[in-house]
Amino acid sequence: MTLYATAPERSVRWRPPAFSLDGGAAAGLVGRRAEREAVERLLTGTHGGRSGVLVVRGEAGIGKTALLELAREIAAGSGFRVESSTGAESETQFAFAGLHQLCEPLLDRTSSLPEPQRAALGVAFGRRSGAAPDRFLVGLATLNLLAAVAEEKPLLCVVDDAHWLDQASAQVLAFVARRVAAERLALVFALRDPVSCFAGRPELRLDGLGDADARVLLNSAVNAPLDDRVRDRIVDEARGNPLALLELPRSAPPARRAGGFERPDVLSVPRRVENIFQRRSGCLPAATQLLLLVAAAEPTGDVALLWRAAAELSLTPQAAAPAEISGLLEIGRRVLFRHPLVRSAVYQAASPPDRRAAHGALAAATDPHADPDRQAWHRAQAVLGTDEEVAAELERSAGRARARGGSAAAAAFLQQAAELTPEPARRAGRALAAAHAKHEAGAFEAAQELLVVAAAGPLDALQRARLELLRARVEFHLTRGSEVPGMLLDAARTLGPLDARLARDTHLHALEASFHAGRLGHGRGLAEAAEAARSAPAAPAPPRPADLLLDGLATTFLDGYEASVHTLQRALRTLRDRDPGAGDDDRRWLWLACHVAAMLWDDDAISVLAERAVRLAREAGTLATLPAALNALASVLVLTGELARAAELVAEEQAITRATGAPPLPNARLVLAAWRGQETETHELYAAMVDEAAGRGEGATVGLAQVALAALQNGLGNYDEALAAAAPPCEHDELAYSSIALPELIEAAVRAGRPECAATALERLSVRARASGTAWALGLEARSRALLSSGPAAEKHYREAIEHLERCTVATHLARARLVYGEWLRREGRRQDAREQLRTAYGLLSGMGAEAFAERAARELRATGEHPRKRTAQPADDLTAHELHIARLVATGATSQEVAAQLFLSPRTIESHLRKIFRKLGITSRRQLKDVRLQ
Known part of the structure; x- marks a missing residue:
């Protein structure tokens, strides 16, 4: 059916x-x-x-x-x-x-x-x-x-x-x-x-026809003689619109064609043509006009449906003849209007009672089992005033539309249902439901308008709280403004005694919004959001990952980093170990959990959770969320040294955002460009990203941009600039970014001759790293301490850093640990030992594509008297990031159909890409891809 x-x-x-x-x-x-x-x-x-x-x-x-x-x-x-x-x-x-x-x-x-x-x-x-x-x-x-x-x-x-x-x-x-x-x-x-x-x-x-073509078309439409002045007037008034050129002369009686045509007015050509069709239909018999109206009100062109509705109005098939003779309508296999303007002209010219009668007849003629939604819609158009029975049917239609994935359709049905509801409380409830559906469909301004209707009430306490929550969510999507956290806090407090689970989730959303606003938040910020979270309803037993995140983050911003580590690590373990398909509740907080994992330097959790977010989005086909998941995973891959794979995901993200019409996400592109040492591109992306974030009031985004810029400047050896970029994220402590910025600040400060600044940052880093206890954290702490040490103590810390970082996946920082160790050895006069470390660092950094840091290692190697070997060009170097992604997937044995499903392309497009890939690699088969070095 x-x-x-x-x-x-x-x-x-x-x-x-x-x-x-x-x-x-x-x-x-x-x-x-x-x-x-x-x-x-x-x-x-x-x-x-x-x-x-x-x-x-x-x-x-x-x-x-x-x-x-x-x-x-x-x-x-x-x-x-x-x-x-x-x-x-x-x-x-x-x-x-x-x-x-x-x-x-x-x-x-x-x-x-x-x-x-x-x-x-x-x-x-x-x-x-x-x-x-x-x-x-x-x-x-x-x-x-x-x-x-x-x-x-x-x-x-x-x-x-x-x-x-x-x-x-x-x-x-x-x-x-x-x-x-x-x-x-x-x-x-x-x-x-x-x-x-x-x-x-x-x-x-398509613009209007030129004067010559307009006259040719006009002459072909008028068989009788036409006064030259009238012809000029018609051409002028039609403004090159072909339909107007054909219809304007047909609408005028012969006397006017001979001596004058219409009076000047300001109507647009389409409106003038629509008026012509209205006048033509208005001259038809009343029964014909009513039949035309029924046809105009039912757009599917179903002939059987038209005749059933006509019978409801006691109209016979003979009523169609004048409309067919006039050229307005044809009834054959389908009901066809001469032009869409005929349909709109007929419908707009009809009186409200006649429109209601036409829709009522169509509702009676529509099969409620085969097409219940269309019947409900026609019934709604036939109502004068309010009608609870029809409103309830529209509400059921909204449910069916939502089940098919039609949020916008569900919102339209619910909005109409609210308008037809006689009882005020039920009307307000339906308006609130319609606002939720508009929010789901991305129609945020329309949702705001419906919230005004719902707010007129009466609403019960839970409905009122849900209204305030939705108002805050809409505002968050529209502005990300500094007032949003306060709105969410107010909603959370109201929800507390009414819906404990929703209240806790709203408190966590308020913390998330406060984190977004960060240093640019001028209203109620992280401290107040954290304090309010302490008064949230108690977590259930056992607590959900969202509950652990809420309690842990509240502790972070009230009692300090060290006090929160145990709870937040438990949240990450719970999320990581749960069934990946546990439900939307877990998926909702994966992004926040990834930031917490970065804050705790938990490389295992951040990789697992970022990979899961991408996998779940792919499996569900949710292209609305997949770009953000790809963006997050690409940033993680930069840290693990897989810059080529990160570039593939960035290319995929950009292709998807182009396909969906969404704005591209700059985060991973900026991080990737910075670690690749692409100075011009990094500065361009940084400026655009900071400008947009400042306009939206997103301090956290500014923090991310500054951390990426600090990494670029450290790679280039511009240590004063690196220090200036790394300092603000450390100062403002915007969740993950302070943890990532601290090692950048310490290295920059040491190299810039600011040891006191580095020492202060090291003290903070050490406390956090020891509380976290991960290999990543301890490796960064040891590397940073080595930079501030001298003699045997420095060497001890450098070796500790390498030992710790070899036990985690963050390859970029392992390579940098060997780089700074090699630099220290050279300055200690131990050239042979320095070469060993620098050679390894250069190989790692150049292999992963971290060109600025690789060049820094190369300079140090040359200072020891050794000239580093340049990386040998590989066949895969000629592939674009998108082609490399496809090649890598095919090399694992994936079929074209499987690759197409993952990349939201057709199999034929994948085959076309493969032909280009084979040509660039000098191979002829999929089997040979397994032997090509793809990195």
């Missing part, structure tokens, strides 16, 4: 004589040579194996649909399969309705999809039950479905009126448009106004 009827394709029979496709669409399309050539180039490239996307944009009546008809005709004549979808204004609250239109004829091919993708499409289209799918997993399924069909023959997908697609369909199709590459697949979208999710795609803007 499907939830959506297939919407009609445009019929070429309903194009006026000048656009008749007799002799081909190109013959009837006046002007538009450049536009025709753009379509031909798109289809030629697609036929040759290069996917293409084209967004055709322009006002109503400008010729977008005509150009789409041309694309269809050219494609059909060139051996393409053509599938279509048409957005409808009344369909915008039916999740995945537009996508279902497009894919419904192809669903017999879903058996070729991996099970998670097949399930995602099935749930989205209401064909099977299951957890609500991530919209980008639906996008990957759609991409692979279209790609599979395109394997048989080239495929053209045409989406008209894309500005009226439901949000879920628009997002999925925009995702597909950004991920197509080597498939024989072309996507053409026609829309009036810019749609943000299609921004950045190749665009073809």
Whole structure:
């Protein structure tokens, strides 16, 4: 059972004589040579194996649909399969309705999809039950479905009126448009106004016809003689809009054509044309007008449904004849309007009672078992005033929409349900539920508006507390402002006696928000958030990881680092050892847990948890969270010395954010550039990141940027600059960043001749490291102490540092320990011993790609009289980070389909990348990849 009827394709029979496709669409399309050539180039490239996307944009009546008809005709004549979808204004609250239109004829091919993708499409289209799918997993399924069909023959997908697609369909199709590459697949979208999710795609803007072409088209539409002055007036008023040129003369009586035409006004051309259609329909018999209204109110074009609804209004099929004769409507296999403006003109011109009657008839004619949501929607439009029964049905429709992954659709149903609810308390509750759904859908401003409705109440105490919590969360997403922690604290306190679990989670969220604000928070900050957490309801037994994080972080900011270590280490162990699929509660706090692991220098926990976050996001297909997880894991890989792998994940993150339309995340790119010694890129990323963070009030982000800059400057030997960068994160103690910054500050201060500054930092580092007790922490403490020591004591600490760091995964700091030990040995005059350490340090640093530190080691080696060998070029050096990522995955034995699923691409695109990879590596098979050194 499907939830959506297939919407009609445009019929070429309903194009006026000048656009008749007799002799081909190109013959009837006046002007538009450049536009025709753009379509031909798109289809030629697609036929040759290069996917293409084209967004055709322009006002109503400008010729977008005509150009789409041309694309269809050219494609059909060139051996393409053509599938279509048409957005409808009344369909915008039916999740995945537009996508279902497009894919419904192809669903017999879903058996070729991996099970998670097949399930995602099935749930989205209401064909099977299951957890609500991530919209980008639906996008990957759609991409692979279209790609599979395109394997048989080239495929053209045409989406008209894309500005009226439901949000879920628009997002999925925009995702597909950004991920197509080597498939024989072309996507053409026609829309009036810019749609943000299609921004950045190749665009073809349709403007008005030139004067000569406008006159040609006008002459073809008017058979009777036309006064020259009237012709000039029509051309001027139409402003090159083809539909206006065809309709304006038809709307005027012969007398006006001979001597004058219309009076001056300020209406836009589409509005003028819509008015013409209103006048034309208004001259029809009353029964015909009512039938037209029923057809306009039901966008699926279902003929049987139209006649059932007509019967409810005592309308006979004969009522359609005047509309068909006038050229406004055709009833054949589908109900087709002459133009979308006809539909809107008819609906807007109708009186409210007639609209309600039309929707009431459609509700009565709609099968409540096959299409309950559409019936509920029609019933809602038929209500005058309020109706609890209809509101309850809309609420049930919202539940079904949310189950399919349609948060925006659920929000629309709930909002309408609230408007129809007669009882104030229930109305406020539904408005609150609608606000939550808007928040889930990312419509934060709309959520704020619904919160105002809900706040009018009455609400019970728990509802009021949830409202304040949602208000804070919305504000957090919109501004990350310094007032958000205080809002969360107020909500947490209110929730305390009402919902202990939610209250504790809200306290932890308040701590997280305070950490985000950091030094830029001008309101209630970490200290107050920590103090409030102490008064939170007691944790359950046994405590959840979130409970341990809350108690441990509160202790950190009230009683000091050392006092919190035991509880926080327990939180990390609990998270690390729990079933990776334990639930959303654990996933919600993985990001915060990774920061805690960095604060405690727990390399095992941070690696396990960062890897888990990526794996869970991949398995669930949640592209909304995967970029952040990739970003975090890439930063961890920099510390472990796997800079090439980090670059692969950064490239993947950037590709995904481009595909989803989200802003790229700069954190890992900055850390990677700094450790690679890329001075110009680091400074550019640093400036942009700090500027944006300052504008949003995110002090923690500024701290991260400063730590990365300190690492770059230490690598380059610019120790005064490194000291200046490392000092603020140590001073402000923004969770993880002070722990990471302390060793950078100590090395910079020693080298810059500021031993007193280094000694103060070392005292703080030592206390923390001994409390933590990890090999990473003790290694950093020993290395830092060695830098401030001399004689045998210094050597003892250098050797301790190396011994500790060899027992953990943080290879970058092991290499740096050997580097500073070698530098000390050279200054002690022990050149042979220095060479051994420096040679090892240089090999490690150059091998991992930490070029600034590697060059520092090389300078020291040259000072001992040894010239370091430059790293031998490897075949894989010619691969891009993205190609290297694919090669590494394939080398492990993964199939193209498996790699495609992981990277949210199609198998054909992976095969295309592999051909390039083989060519660069000089190999011919997957088996040979295992013998290539990929690093």
